[in-house]
Amino acid sequence: MRVLIVEDEEKLARNVASVLKEVASSAVDLSHDGEDGLHMALTNSYDLIILDLMLPKVDGLTLLARLRTRKIQTPVLVLTARDAGSEVIRGLNLGCDDYVTKPFDMGELVARCKALIRRCHGQASSLIRVGPLAINTLSRQVEFGGQSFLLPAMEYRLLEYLAMRSGEVISKTEILDHLYDFHAERFSNVIEVYISALRRRFDPAPPYKLIHTLKGHGYMLGERAA
Amino acid sequence: MSQWPLKWRISLMVASAILAAAALNGVTAYLDMKELLIRATDHRLQSMTTGTFAVLDEHLTDEETKEEVRAIVGISAHRRVSVFRVWIDGNAADVPSSQIEGEASARILDASVLARVATPAPGKNVRFDCGKAGDEYRAIWARSRSGVGATNVAIAESSHYIYEDLAEYRNTLLWGAGSMLLMTIAAATLLVWLGLRPIGRTAQMLSVITERNVGEVRIEPDGVPVEIxxxxxxxxxxxxxxxxxxxxxxxxxxxxxxxxxxxxxxxxxxxxxxxxxxxxxxxxxxxxxxxxxxxxxxxxxxxxxxxxxxLDETMPERELEPVELAPLIESVAEGCRTRVVEAGGMIRLSLSAVTVRADSAQLMRLFSNLLDNAVRHGPKGGVIEISIRAEKDGVVVICVHDEGGAIPADALPHLFERFYRADPARSRSTGGTGLGLSIAREIALRHGGDITASSAPEEGTSFCVRLPTV
The missing domain is CATH 1.10.287.130 (Signal transduction histidine kinase, dimerisation/phosphotransfer (DHp) domain)
Incomplete structure (x- = not known):
């Protein structure tokens, strides 16, 4: 999952980012003002945007409104001061999906982030099942064949993303966009590397039943007769 | 009297004015009327004496004279009784022709009454009041022109009816004045009530205002009289x-x-x-x-x-004491110098001896805030200059100047607002609280001065404090 945090308090943004990386294995981009944040949100595809309302240059609500007029439907979680009820209402009307008041509990923030991303992909439960796979997005445990696995971060990230959108064909660029933050070193066949790692674990021999490669289109996770 | 309602006070004032006017008018009218009535009587009496002298000159018999004079004096009018006496100087007794009414004449115009009146010169007359209360008379005493043995004629006419008429007239005046007074008080009260009603309505408009809706409720002066x-x-x-x-x-x-x-x-x-x-x-x-x-x-x-x-509380005057500015600024600069020098910069002072009346601890905070601001926003390793310049008419200007980049002109007026940040993204990282400059301004204002900021790309940024000197 790839998350954008637009927050002018740099230390706070950094802390949220480190927690999201460590706990939710997300790729995180940081932006410290509204102008830059808007640019980032328009040029990259994110699974979630965490947005502070009091921002320099362009304030949070304006940023949100511009995103929505550009038809960008990425879920937005708003960070706001406790006594700003009217701002929350305006934010919800403008199309924010959830909000957390400052000072906030990091655990709650992460839980809400995960829930927003899940719901955005049509997964209401924190447990995603795809065929023989059961992915617990809270504990990051993957159950397969009566065994429980704790995958390396990038493998988990990829699996979770594919599972969220199971049944859909997802292009390689799309996967890259959602798995890596702006500063990550990308190399072209990284996805192939992780796909084959996942296959070794859960779908060892062709014909593949779970992880499918559609040449020229991308990848798809889902049980399908090969 | 100030605790009385306004309508009673105005009514009372109007009533007093009306009462005074009515009294003046009444008294004048009464006296005029009295004089008018008495003058008419006097005129009549004088005509009577002229007529009587003419009759006496005709050498008629006593009886005829009596008849003629009686006809002239006209004794028998309603409410009016006239009596007369005719006598010659040197002879105490009346001439026979006037000895008719005897009793009445003697009583009304007797010697003791005449003795109170100055004897008229020959050819002249005097007029006087006589009789007693309830039976007043107006009288005339005339003497003929001839020197020795001049003829005297005295005629008295009852004037009681004048006083009766005057009393009636007075009552009419009093009734008029009284009813006018009452009407005036009523009218004044009504007018004042009408005049004050808009104030009541305004008060009603104001009474709905609380601290919650004070900005929203608008008091409209429309529909209110011009005066209010x-x-x-x-x-x-x-x-x-x-x-x-x-x-x-x-x-x-x-x-x-x-x-x-x-x-x-x-x-x-x-x-x-x-x-x-x-x-x-x-x-x-x-x-x-x-x-x-x-x-x-x-x-x-x-x-x-x-x-x-x-600072928002009022500062008692007695806490102010004469403060030498130069040593105070030197000590503030000293406290900051290490920080500046370590960053490769320097503080330059150009001070002169000036004394102000101030709270020295507050002044130190003021200049320390300005200096701190200059250190944080000036370029690393830049020169910070503090200068004192005495101006005319007892004002001293202390400027803290740094070589920092220009502050946008539209931000300058807001710099002293609490928590204002010209560039929010940057100033948080510089560690300021957003209150330093507003504290500085508050202190300058407390000391009867003010503070201004100026900034230009080439010249850097200056904060100048103006303070009144001792």
């Missing part, structure tokens, strides 16, 4: 000012809580992020150092909020 409009407008302006002050107060509280909450959120997030998993002692140490920094920032802000709150 300035009052309504003044009240409405006052309300607008109060609303603005309340608004500012609210904004300040909300800003303050936001500013305090931010380092709290940051510290909390640092703790949460650290506790996510096991860390090395080095990582814990780094986290604690960060939290320490945030708590420091909160502490500084709380302290400055307290300073502002104390």
């Amino acid at each position: 409009k300035p009052f309504v407008r003044a009240v409405s302006d006052l309300l607008a000012r109060l609303a603005k002050a309340l608004q500012e107060q609210k904004r300040f509280v909300s800003d303050a809580s936001h500013e305090l909450r931010t380092p709290l959120s940051v510290a909390q997030s640092t703790i949460d992020a650290t506790l996510v998993k096991e860390r090395t002692p080095r990582e814990y140490r780094a986290a604690l150092a960060e939290i320490h920094e945030d708590l420091d920032r909160m502490g500084r802000m709380i302290e400055e909020l307290l300073v502002l709150a104390r």
